[in-house]
Amino acid sequence: MERTLWQEFTKGMGSEIPIFRVVLGLCPTLAVTTSLVNGLGMGFAATFVLVCSNIIVSMIRNIVPSKIRIPIYIVVIATFVSITEMVMAAYTPDLYKALGIFVPLIVVNCIILGRAEAFAGKNGVIRSTLDGVGMGIGFTIVLCVVATIREMLGDGKLWGYPIMGQAYDPMLLMILPAGGFFVLGLLMGALKMKDLRAEAKKRESIIAR
């Protein structure tokens, strides 16, 4: 069944949302989500690389020999990561320093290589662009959700502003590595619970009929 262009765009935010549905690209999700600023910055950087590499890969898909396609995709991705790295170092030095080693590590973010291999290498430019934008937004949403929870609980702040009130005693654990694991694990569990409920309801309605 052929997807419409709109479905191609929205699947990255719904049925195939990164991290939750397709468990790839975990390292940046846990490492940089100690504050919303970092999460959003990482999301934008990854989206830029994802969209650009999807466009290029879908353009060259017919001339790339299939045996060496993976190294070629990696070079394309690495080029855009280097561009991102230089732009961030020049214009947002604070963010660049905060994200640290995870900016060059966008190269090995499995979401990006995964989309190049599974989608852009088989589809046209327009579809691949939409897929890249959708997936990038999905990834950014996940990063922001995790970052919001961790920053609010762990620091009592959001976007650097205190919002939890004077009486709130920050839970330091949440911005330590362990907190990242807990938040992501519980979010995944909550999503799975929703799925299981929906499934049970579907089954009931079929039986009732």
Place this chain on the structure above:
Amino acid sequence: MDLKVLFLIIIYSILIQNFILSRFLGLCPFFGCSQKLSSAVGMGLAVIFVMVLASAITWIMYTYLLDPTTSLLKYAMASGVAPDLTFLRTIAFILVIAALVQFIEMFLQKNVPTLYRALGIYLPLITTNCAVLGVAVLNIDGFSAIGLNGKLTFLQSNIQGFAGGVGFLLMLVLMSGLRERLELHTIPESLKGLPIAFIMGGLMAIAFMGFSGLSI
């Protein structure tokens, strides 16, 4: 050679700033390859092997090709001044690692077939393991936690690659042991599989936080 620094690198990389639990590098194989003890050991050994080799080769390449102060390219230039190629770091490193993994795979297949059969299926996955590229970049960026700002020496880089790999293996083995036990227990349906593995990872991270109080 300062032995104390080498010792510190080993202790930090394995226990205090473990690659998985405190630096968040290599999480995909940590959750993907830890269902069974045997696959965890295979993956861990393959990662140690590649991390040491990758540390050595990327260090040599960065020092003698990319870094203008020590580059050998100055002998090839008419002006006698080496070009600053450090901006190529990411591209160069990932290419070297991809080629290295491919090469190791071919070499093992031909010369050490038993080892190839044991590690074979894990090797291609290692190219996209962030711990390998991560250690290559960290060797250049320095180890600020123990006061090494700036590039590590060749020996320090290799030690960091080895110790990082050992830390990775340790975590993978611990995690797979926990997950094998977990299958015998009843847990909420919605937490089965990955969610509970994440929560266990969090508990392990808390346990390993205890090492950060270590004063050496």
